Amino acid sequence: MAFLELKNVSKGYGATGQRTEVLRDINLTMEKGEFVAIVGYSGAGKSTLISMIAGLIRPDAGNITLNDLEITEPGPDRGIVFQNYSLLPWLTVYENIHLAVDQVFPNWAPARKQQHVEKYVAMVNLTPARDKRPSELSGGMRQRVSVARALAMDPQILLLDEPLGALDALTRSTLQDEISRIWSDDRKTVVLITNDVDEGIYLADRIIPLSAAPNATLGKSVKIDLPRPRDRKAMNHDARFKAIRKEVIDYLLGPGASKRAAISKKLVLPDIEPEDLTRGRQRFSGRKPIRRSEIKTETIKIDS
Numbered sequence: 618m619a620f621l622e623l624k625n626v627s628k629g630y631g632a633t634g635q636r637t638e639v640l641r642d643i644n645l646t647m648e649k650g651e652f653v654a655i656v657g658y659s660g661a662g663k664s665t666l667i668s669m670i671a672g673l674i675r676p677d678a679g680n681i682t683l684n685d686l687e688i689t690e691p692g693p694d695r696g697i698v699f700q701n702y703s704l705l706p707w708l709t710v711y712e713n714i715h716l717a718v719d720q721v722f723p724n725w726a727p728a729r730k731q732q733h734v735e736k737y738v739a740m741v742n743l744t745p746a747r748d749k750r751p752s753e754l755s756g757g758m759r760q761r762v763s764v765a766r767a768l769a770m771d772p773q774i775l776l777l778d779e780p781l782g783a784l785d786a787l788t789r790s791t792l793q794d795e796i797s798r799i800w801s802d803d804r805k806t807v808v809l810i811t812n813d814v815d816e817g818i819y820l821a822d823r824i825i826p827l828s829a830a831p832n833a834t835l836g837k838s839v840k841i842d843l844p845r846p847r848d849r850k851a852m853n854h855d856a857r858f859k860a861i862r863k864e865v866i867d868y869l870l871g872p873g874a875s876k877r878a879a880i881s882k883k884l885v886l887p888d889i890e891p892e893d894l895t896r897g898r899q900r901f902s903g904r905k906p907i908r909r910s911e912i913k914t915e916t917i918k919i920d921s
């Protein structure tokens with residue numbers, strides 16, 4: 618029995634006549650403790666997909682089960698980290714996490730709650746900032762609080778919806794390292810939504826491309842059999858890494874994608890890292906978000 622299972626899940630928005638079918642026939646099974654990255658175009662329906670797993674929205678067709686129980690609403694068994702932090706601005710780092718712990722473990726003694734919160738504050742290296750409010754924190758620190766808050770609720774599965782998307786490149790790679798370390802210690806089941814193919818390969822056990830909407834669907838799941846802990850720089854020269862990246866990008870740029878691109882030239886492609894980071898122009902100089910208007914599929918060149 619799979620731990621998480623999505624069976625023939627479809628979802629669209631809008632009334633009849635103006636309706637867009639965003640996701641079609643999504644099938645996914647995950648084992649407990651697995652880290653799966655789903656990578657796709659902007660607007661493909663990644664947030665829609667993770668929101669359905671979170672129980673925030675319901676599929677139009679198909680069903681989603683966690684531990685063989687159908688997901689029909691949000692629950693503490695699923696911890697979510699969004700791109701926009703979603704912290705309470707009037708509470709400190711400690712208090713933001715404590716509030717979540719209070720909700721999930723109301724019967725714990727105060728000392729146990731305190732110890733639990735301190736553990737997760739320390740796990741994300743925020744002990745020196747424990748009494749600061751979100752406005753006093755950098756974007757990376759805020760996202761660390763979000764990760765700590767989600768983990769402190771001890772969910773069965775962690776849903777990461779482009780958690781690093783709003784961060785500068787250097788902070789992003791630091792947080793990738795932290796997520797990787799925390800996952801290695803904790804072995805939670807994780808679904809990571811990202812538009813960065815390299816980020817998915819660096820962090821996950823499997824990476825699955827999502828084609829562009831409408832009717833976006835998951836492509837072939839690619840196993841990431843690269844040893845852990847992974848070395849970002851060495852990985853760039855690894856033949857297996859290049860093969861995985863090529864397979865994912867080929868799917869995203871494949872015949873279906875180019876047909877759709879011919880209809881809409883405004884597709885935003887996933888971030889693609891330069892192969893040699895010592896010569897890389899983008900990662901350490903701060904990768905800017907790609908604007909739709911800046912990118913046309915036919916101008917993208919991928920080194921393999």
Ligand SMILES: Nc1ncnc2c1ncn2[C@@H]1O[C@H](COP(=O)(O)OP(=O)(O)OP(=O)(O)O)[C@@H](O)[C@H]1O
Pocket residue numbers: 630631639657658659660661662663664665666812830
């Ligand atoms: N509540 C909604 N009502 C109507 N349309 C919606 C709604 N939510 C999302 N959509 C549309 O569904 C499509 C997929 O959106 P979604 O946010 O899931 O994509 P995404 O892959 O997460 O995009 P991004 O990477 O840019 O965040 C988009 O065209 C979006 O405009």
